[in-house]
Amino acid sequence: xxxxxxxxxxxxxxxxxxxxxxxxxxxxxxxxxxxxxxxxxxxxxxxxxxxxxxxxxxxxxxxxxxxxxxxxxxxxxxxxxxxxxxxxxxxxxxxxxxxxxxxxxxxxxxxxxxxxxxxxxxxxxxxxxxxxxxxxxxxxxxxxxxxxxxxxxxxxxxxxxxxxxxxxxxxxxxxxxxxxxxxxxxxxxxxx
Amino acid sequence: xxxxxxxxxxxxxxxxxxxxxxxxxxxxxxxxxxxxxxxxxxxxxxxxxxxxxxxxxxxxxxxxxxxxxxxxxxxxxxxxxxxxxxxxxxxxxxxxxxxxxxxxxxxxxxxxxxxxxxxxxxxxxxxxxxxxxxxxxxxxxxxxxxxxxxxxxxxxxxxxxxxxxxxxxxxxxxxxxxxxxxxxxxxxxxxxxxxxxxxxxxxxxxxxxxxxxxxxxxxxxxxxxxxxxxxxxxxxxxxxxxxxxxxxxxxxxxxxxxxxxxxxxx
Numbered sequence: 367x368x369x370x371x372x373x374x375x376x377x378x379x380x381x382x383x384x385x386x387x388x389x390x391x392x393x394x395x396x397x398x399x400x401x402x403x404x405x406x407x408x409x410x411x412x413x414x415x416x417x418x419x420x421x422x423x424x425x426x427x428x429x430x431x432x433x434x435x436x437x438x439x440x441x442x443x444x445x446x447x448x449x450x451x452x453x454x455x456x457x458x459x460x461x462x463x464x465x466x467x468x469x470x471x472x473x474x475x476x477x478x479x480x481x482x483x484x485x486x487x488x489x490x491x492x493x494x495x496x497x498x499x500x501x502x503x504x505x506x507x508x509x510x511x512x513x514x515x516x517x518x519x520x521x522x523x524x525x526x527x528x529x530x531x532x533x534x535x536x537x538x539x540x541x542x543x544x545x546x547x548x549x550x551x552x553x554x555x556x557x558x
Numbered sequence: 559x560x561x562x563x564x565x566x567x568x569x570x571x572x573x574x575x576x577x578x579x580x581x582x583x584x585x586x587x588x589x590x591x592x593x594x595x596x597x598x599x600x601x602x603x604x605x606x607x608x609x610x611x612x613x614x615x616x617x618x619x620x621x622x623x624x625x626x627x628x629x630x631x632x633x634x635x636x637x638x639x640x641x642x643x644x645x646x647x648x649x650x651x652x653x654x655x656x657x658x659x660x661x662x663x664x665x666x667x668x669x670x671x672x673x674x675x676x677x678x679x680x681x682x683x684x685x686x687x688x689x690x691x692x693x694x695x696x697x698x699x700x701x702x703x704x705x706x707x708x709x710x711x712x713x714x715x716x717x718x719x720x721x722x723x724x725x726x727x728x729x730x731x732x733x734x735x736x737x738x739x740x741x742x743x744x745x746x747x748x749x750x751x752x753x754x755x756x757x758x759x760x761x762x763x764x765x766x767x768x769x770x771x772x773x774x775x776x777x778x779x780x781x782x783x784x785x786x787x788x789x790x791x792x793x794x795x796x797x798x799x800x801x802x803x804x805x806x807x808x809x810x811x812x813x814x815x816x817x818x819x820x821x822x823x824x
Contacts, residue, residue, distance in 0.1 A: 375574075399602060401760040407636045433776040434776075437632065473625065473673060480624050
């Protein structure tokens with residue numbers, strides 16, 4: 367009886383393990399195709415450039431060229447599919463400061479040549495005015511020194527950031543000037 | 559009703575035979591559980607793909623990884639890996655060495671939120687860290703495949719281009735493979751009750767694209783390519799530099815190789 371059971375077991379194991387694959391149709395023939403046909407959710411910047419040409423062009427030309435759009439903006443498949451059919455589908459973007467610090471907070475474990483800052487002190491002028499990363503850095507062209515895109519809007523006094531001892535102090539030649547006259551020469555929106 | 563020993567044994571034998579028969583025929587009779595994703599005419603890009611022509615390999619440069627976790631996050635989004643419970647096809651580990659010889663490894667949430675806001679584990683917190691680095695982990699696509707060998711129903715198999723896949727229509731969710739993988743790469747999908755694992759984004763590489771984690775890595779710590787192409791980044795690295803594998807003593811012969819891997823990494 368035991369021998370019979372073992373025999374049946376061995377026979378069935380042969381059927382399931384080998385014959386199943388070749389003879390009775392239990393093949394994996396179509397399974398790689400099933401995996402290969404899964405939808406691609408994360409898109410490359412090429413797809414983004416279809417609509418966001420200028421932004422993509424800037425990003426791929428500068429320090430963040432190696433950062434895929436989806437790394438910050440999230441997987442874009444649905445966004446692109448909807449956009450192609452003429453619908454709006456805004457991508458959610460996490461708070462800019464969180465996004466930047468994910469990579470740029472100083473950590474012991476990070477390669478030393480990778481640009482890192484202490485978010486508690488970096489970009490925080492002595493005046494205590496808190497800034498977000500994007501007040502100074504354009505995330506698509508973060509460059510160093512950062513390309514200033516800031517406007518006068520919401521900034522009553524240039525010297526909050528540009529006064530002596532502040533984040534970006536005036537050059538020595540400007541020491542005797544006051545904030546009131548800044549815009550006689552500088553156009554903040556142009557970064558000049 | 560009393561039952562004789564003979565009847566009992568006969569009953570058991572019939573039950574066992576019936577069970578095996580049902581189980582054997584299951585894959586033939588049951589329809590494919592998931593429909594194919596193809597265009598309206600039923601064409602698939604896979605028709606143009608020849609697995610025999612590729613020999614995929616993965617190289618991880620541990621000295622480049624910044625632990626941002628974008629890879630693990632992209633993987634979740636790409637492959638619909640559940641966010642809860644915490645399951646990962648790929649993740650990032652942080653190794654911290656202290657002056658008194660302590661080695662500590664942590665990987666909060668698999669690193670999907672990065673490590674910027676993650677304090678060091680208690681055992682090393684406040685101590686002087688002498689050495690620290692990140693190690694990304696993903697399926698090694700072993701040539702000698704423990705997970706394939708233990709699968710009682712042949713659901714796990716290796717493709718001609720070297721990727722280890724799970725046939726969800728055959729998997730019975732017994733978890734032998736999860737136990738067998740020396741690298742802890744496998745998990746059970748909570749809803750489908752089938753084993754799942756990293757596929758090196760088979761749906762992307764068969765379309766000529768990079769795995770999502772490779773594309774997401776901002777610092778080039780993950781490199782992927784075809785060993786059949788001598789000009790590919792992975793071919794050049796393997797030809798010119800020293801690489802190693804995780805747990806070589808297991809004899810699994812992994813396709814995932816590491817550059818500058820510290821001896822303490824397991």
